[in-house]
Amino acid sequence: xxxxxxxxxxxxxxxxxxxxxxxxxxxxxxxxxxxxxxxxxxxxxxxxxxxxxxxxxxxxxxxxxxxxxxxxxxxxxxxxxxxxxxxxxxxxxxxxxxxxxxxxxxx
Amino acid sequence: xxxxxxxxxxxxxxxxxxxxxxxxxxxxxxxxxxxxxxxxxxxxxxxxxxxxxxxxxxxxxxxxxxxxxxxxxxxxxxxxxxxxxxxxxxxxxxxxxxxxxxxxxxxxxxxxxxxxxxxxxxxxxxxxxxxxxxxxxxxxxxxxxxxxxxxxxxxxxxxxxxxxxxxxxxxxxxxxxxxxxxxxxxxxxxxxxxxxxxxxxxxxxxxxxxxxxxxxxxxxxxxxxxxxxxxxx
Numbered sequence: 001x002x003x004x005x006x007x008x009x010x011x012x013x014x015x016x017x018x019x020x021x022x023x024x025x026x027x028x029x030x031x032x033x034x035x036x037x038x039x040x041x042x043x044x045x046x047x048x049x050x051x052x053x054x055x056x057x058x059x060x061x062x063x064x065x066x067x068x069x070x071x072x073x074x075x076x077x078x079x080x081x082x083x084x085x086x087x088x089x090x091x092x093x094x095x096x097x098x099x100x101x102x103x104x105x106x107x
Numbered sequence: 108x109x110x111x112x113x114x115x116x117x118x119x120x121x122x123x124x125x126x127x128x129x130x131x132x133x134x135x136x137x138x139x140x141x142x143x144x145x146x147x148x149x150x151x152x153x154x155x156x157x158x159x160x161x162x163x164x165x166x167x168x169x170x171x172x173x174x175x176x177x178x179x180x181x182x183x184x185x186x187x188x189x190x191x192x193x194x195x196x197x198x199x200x201x202x203x204x205x206x207x208x209x210x211x212x213x214x215x216x217x218x219x220x221x222x223x224x225x226x227x228x229x230x231x232x233x234x235x236x237x238x239x240x241x242x243x244x245x246x247x248x249x250x251x252x253x254x255x256x257x258x259x260x261x262x263x264x265x266x267x268x269x270x271x272x273x274x275x276x277x278x279x280x281x282x283x284x285x286x287x288x289x290x291x292x293x294x295x296x297x298x299x300x301x302x303x304x305x306x307x308x309x310x311x312x313x314x315x316x317x318x319x320x321x322x323x324x325x326x327x328x329x330x331x332x333x334x335x336x337x338x339x340x
Contacts (some may be wrong), residue, residue: 002202004204005204006117006181009113009116009120010117011119012113013113013117017110024108024113026174026176027166028132028174038162038163038164038165039162039163039164039176039177076132076135079130096293100165102130102132102174103136104108104130106108106109106110106113107108107109107110
């Protein structure tokens with residue numbers, strides 16, 4: 001299903017009300033060319049289902065993986081992604097920009 | 108984020124009210140600020156500016172890094188005319204993030220069979236528009252070719268400061284329309300803001316192509332307006 005930004009926040013609340021573990025990821029900062037604007041959301045549940053996007057599909061996998069940790073321990077995290085770099089993250093942005101993504105648990 | 112905070116944020120948006128979620132990035136502490144609460148907030152100045160810009164962003168306050176999720180009402184599109192172009196425009200606009208309402212008092216046109224899943228009002232614009240409440244976050248496209256239906260909607264749209272007002276029809280049709288609207292008391296400055304002939308000039312021929320050109324023109328206005336820009340769609 002195609003999701004609008006508000007659908008993502010509604011889905012996050014809906015999933016939580018169903019009793020699922022839920023995390024919400026938000027693009028909080030971008031540098032240079034970035035695929036999604038500041039304020040874009042990705043909602044993730046404990047099973048790894050997700051809705052929305054924080055990039056053009058480049059870093060969602062890593063955010064979903066980190067979200068599982070956030071759901072498990074409840075501590076928010078600030079993730080940064082830049083150009084693909086083996087020494088940092090396994091994933092990166094092909095567009096050459098950098099983004100910061102805040103991942104928090106919906107409690 | 109507490110579920111209650113997320114639900115409050117969703118409720119403000121559903122009611123077409125602006126709000127700002129303030130998140131302290133280190134502690135994760137959050138609070139939801141509504142426009143009436145800004146004056147009494149320690150971050151009044153920053154929050155006021157953020158609300159005016161309509162943009163979510165990161166700010167530094169003291170030694171804190173804060174993220175402001177700025178939520179302004181979702182853009183809406185009100186279309187007069189349950190016509191062929193509208194059948195293409197309504198779903199396209201909805202996918203682009205606009206809340207769509209189609210108004211046409213002609214019940215032969217305004218059928219749910221022709222507009223599945225669309226908020227459809229088989230009523231006269233002057234009856235239904237006051238109920239909908241046009242605002243600066245609303246676009247209005249007049250597509251009936253019928254002055255009895257389009258003119259009241261255009262008049263209302265211009266008075267409400269809608270971010271986009273467009274009207275279908277040739278230059279000649281539009282010339283006659285401007286005279287009628289002027290006679291209704293609409294100012295020359297307001298009339299000059301109507302997009303007519305409607306849509307970007309891409310040589311659109313079919314109803315669906317015209318819908319693309321209208322939607323593109325609406326998005327252009329939406330994103331070029333400072334208060335609407337930066338809103339994630």
